Amino acid sequence: MKATVVAAGFVEFEITWQGDVFSGAPQQSSAANFRTLGINFRARKALDAAEWNAALEALACEVSTQAEVEELMGSILGADAFYDAGDKGCAEGPLDEIALLVRRLSPGQTLEVRATDPSVASDLPAWCRLAGQELAAHQGDRYLIRRT
């Protein structure tokens, strides 16, 4: 977001408030899946081209950090859908949610799952074999499931 605002000619971008504004709302579950927060931010128009260029250069130094943040919030394996199970283990139902999301895919489409609980490394491949789905890739805490 900062990149978008600065690219539009603004400087001194600052998030002044952020909070959970979706709890209890009709779209709560979708918001939770995407870690959606409500935010307030402020920025001002650059005084001149020099100031704007300085802001753009400073932004370039932050790109790697922003990439890391975006990596945590979406697919890095080019999937059609993404689900962040966080550290949920088997007692907290991530497979039930994954099963639901895979059923919504069309055959051939993929769901990428991020899951850090150690039981998932054993359980997700087992679930794919049981449910007849393809585990197309597994890298660290990322799993790519292709609907058959």
Next chain:
Amino acid sequence: MAHILIHNTHGKDNIERASLSFVVANTALSSSQRTTILLTIEGVWIATKGYADSLQANGFAPLSDLMQQFVSSGGELWVCGACAKPRNITQEQLIDGATIIGAATAVEALVNGAQSLSL
């Protein structure tokens, strides 16, 4: 070869049941059967390093000896992730050969014909 799945729910709360799990499992291994011990509830403590060192039930070999025989003979030790988590047990605390698993892994074994015995 059959797959023998021994399910143990006990640790220090019942050392005899825990020991018997490994006695049966070691018998299955010496009979050339694929053998897995599934540790759940208090049983998950058994897979943590050092926990079994001083445990011995009356009439049984020391639990650590039974476990050593089990692991060195190729037995698989499955640790219920849902039971380990609330006890703050992590993979790093487990003995070599122990793996944290979830329900789907156990279900798959049963679907594929594993014969189970719960203690």
